Amino acid sequence: MSQQEALSNAWQNWFRFSRNPTAVIGAIIVITSVSLALLAPNITTFPEHVGAVVDFRNRHQPPSAVHWFGTDNVGRDIFTRVIFGLRVSLLLAVVVLGIAIPVGVILGLLAGYFGGWVEIVIMRITDIALAIPPLVMALAVAAVLTPSLTNSMLAIALLWWTWHTRLIYSLTRQLRSQEFVEASETLGASKAHILFREILPNCVSAIAVKTSLDAGFVILIGAALSFLGLGIQPPTPDLGTMVASGASFLPDYWWESVLPGCAILFVALGFNLLGDGLRDMFDVEDVR
């Protein structure tokens, strides 16, 4: 593929992408969330409120010009804490997927390409793991360990790879009998070359769609764990925890749980729309 062709290909992709409103909205939300999270210390008005700061005279203040999202039960700025809470949520998604995707992809490639007993062992284990409701399993694992961010990451990652294994397995099965793969085999290319240079690149679009959709769901599961008190511990800001503790003050001080809740909805929605849009764009209908 010449450079010019690649360029026009990229341009075509971009064109299709920009014509897909869900994808664009999703991308904007994701980019906004990520940059807010990255720039958190610089753009928030009370960065010191992420820690143990108490200001009881200013507790339960409604949203105002000073406190955009109001203040919580000890007088901390909720906007600041929501933005820092985004960091925790995104970090969770990055770490979980950072573990789950490589593991899942490699197992999927191996099972799909080699077949035989490799396939049987890997895919049976995958199917069993897929039969366990993920939130239930995450709850059980998080429960027996001490509640912390690392442990809830671990609890979620423990099952998440299976979805990627399943996806890459079925793609590899299809690609294995394609001409270009068979051609490489005849030319005596190494197995690693075929797996990672020939097959994997053809799975990238499917992985991208899956990753984007997954990021939203991982964030939701993480939020549910911390809502139940099994996630990161106070005073570190976390969106699920904020919803839980703000719930005590509903409906009078609604902002204390509704706004963090909306923040979870916002990020999860962003990743979901982006994934949806990418799916239409790459035309990989069966990725869910």
Place this chain on the structure above:
Amino acid sequence: MEFLGFLVRRLLWSLLVLFGLSIVIFTIARIVPGDPARMALGPTASAEQVADLQEKLGLNKPMVEQYGLFLTGLTQGELGRSLLTEQSVNSDIRKTFPATLELVISTILFAFVLGVPLGVAAARWKDRWPDTLVRAIAIFSAVLPAFFLALLLQILAGYVLNILPTTGRLPASMSFDADITGLILIDSLLRGRFDVMGEAARHLLLPTLALGLATMGQIARITRASMIDVSRQDYIEAARAFGVPDRLRMFKYMLRPAFVPPLTITGLEFASLIGNAFVVELIFSWPGMASYGIRAIVQKDLNAIMGVVMVSGAFFVFVNLMIDVLVGVVDPRVRIRGSRT
């Protein structure tokens, strides 16, 4: 005959999955820091008592043998004793499961009864406002955290508007022993207690909505997609050409084949539904297995946690088995292709 073979294969596979699940649960139970015997006896136990119980529980035997014991117990429905309630986990789960079952059944009914018509409507008026609305519902419901939705419903309907009850299955002033099926709604009907039935239905409403919205959205989305897909098939085009009326065409020839994907998605969605039941039951003080599980989790009641996870997993496997059979009935081609997974 062919259908029977399919059933047997599917059943064997389910058993294998349950076996795998038991290994996973056993492993988790054993990697927990701390001695299960000491935890079971509490802080006042003497070293002798702990040693006795270790012996009794077989904790000093090799792992494989311990797993054998665990599995034997499991097949006999023996899940050990709960630290929390001091009763056997088995009887605790038996007591709490009907409440969860009632909630889950009503959630799935709700999701289907609303989701399918919404999906059909969206397909019928594709790219018009009903379609846009249904797609928006599907997208939002998928990413709206169940606990957040439950809280909002509780506050809005239960407190601000004060129109629906927000805790438990019945008002505290009403006592009813659901001793036939365990499902209050059905037992009260059988016993002719319509006052109880009315209250039970009112209490079910909010938890069902909180738990079912996501599933409903997915069912609507898939129904829409599959209706559109089917409508492009040759035989539908042919029916149209032959002048079969719109409505008849829609319901007789399209809905039945279009029904398979929503069924299948329910099976997959069921995993997150069970997971979400844990938070929803907690928020609405629903006295079911999931809220029992949450309490067990918070108190680190190991036997109860393992029991609840095992039963949740088995429930999930069972529902998917049922759905596969149902799909096999609706769409005979599946029987030949074999299992869905």
Place this chain on the structure above:
Amino acid sequence: MNTVQIFGTIDPAKISDYTDYMAAVNLYDGLVTVDGSGNLVPQLAESWVVSDDASEVTFTLRADATFSDGSKVEASDVVYSFERLLRINQGPANLFAGVVEPGNVVAVDARTVSFTLSKTFAPFMATVPALMIVNEEVVEANLGDDDGQTYLSANVAGSGAYLLDSWDRGSRMIIKRDPNYYGEMPESAIDEVRWIVTNDEATVRALAASGELTMSSQFQSPDTYAALVDMGRFRLVSQPTATAFYLKLNSQLAPTDDVHIRRAIAYATDFETIRDVIFPGEPMTTVLPEAFADFHAGDVEGPSYNLEMAAAEVAQSAYAGQQIPLTLGYVAGALFEEEISLLMQANLESLGFVITQQPDPWNRVTEIASQVETTPNVNQIFFGPTYPSPDSMFFTQYHSDAAGTWASMEWLQDPEVDALIDAARATGDVAEQAELYKQVQRNLAEQMVSVPLLAQTVQHAMDNCLEGFNAVPMQSFDYDFARYSWTCM
């Protein structure tokens, strides 16, 4: 009413915390009970005689006392209940262990039972209400292999004014009035009590709005109380209590093993904010609430909020000049405790401490309190007298024999304090006791193992028609609903 913790057990040989007693006092009767002033009043026993040397107490049972199954309450049931309690050795057993040996409770005849004490133990009479009488025949018939523990964890075999109707562990407990109760009940007594377990403020409000709530728990947030009062149906009932709220400092674990660190923590505590904004209460100067007026050491100047003094104390400690790790434990889900913990963290961090917050559910707190290493440095604990005597406040919390429970998370091992408490137990002379207890208070103020935060002002939102709440200085005897009445008809 709603309650915030789940009922742990209803077995009278195992009840230990506030919520357990709440159910037990309604389901079971003791020989005697306690009124709002801390005086003993007859219940199953109509009278009792204490021998001159205080070593023997003889109770005479009411002739008409019956269990809920109709059988008579006899002296043998008292003996059985007592011996079962000591055999199981949990719950209130520690009150009697070493004071009355098994075998020294004797049924003289069907209506007379005598307790012989192994040593002089001044607070003995005050501990008697904690002995709840079980029906020997019923327990024997359901003995199992664990002394009837399985049976009594789900069933009641007692003589209380109320019968267990249903108990949905973790969500609700319903008790109904026993129409054949032998004792006296107020006119228009309460027929049915339903406890709904929830610590969610929104649920409490929703229950109040739907008319299902008659009385709130004592742990609601000020906003919830205000919202309930605004509904018009409720009034706020506040009463001072003998229940103290402490920061218990683990004196065996670094860095709170250093007295200067402990004093620094006391100086870093913003008492006024805690009392005025976070949790209502009266100031407390020593570890003993002023409700025990005769025993309170008035000369001790209580701790105060002073960050400069706190810094000075840190500088004197063995940990001066370094980052000092410190764990703050509190009960998970209790919002006011989280607020206090954050307030402590904010102040302590400014002094160079590195703080870890450790919220644990209550059942876990009782577990981590059993070992020095797992007990956090700082613990927020409520402790009220488990029997109406100052001995309850001192022995259970500070005697080295009582170590290893949630009430003694200080892990105090001080022979001097032990000796003073033992001496007070051994004397019948109240003035002498008072002097000994004052010395203990001075000693503890010096060591600062517990920072006295406040004496709780108990608050309930109660329906305007409900009367009868009177704070009792013993566990949750104030939730004995046989004392309540409904004034509207």
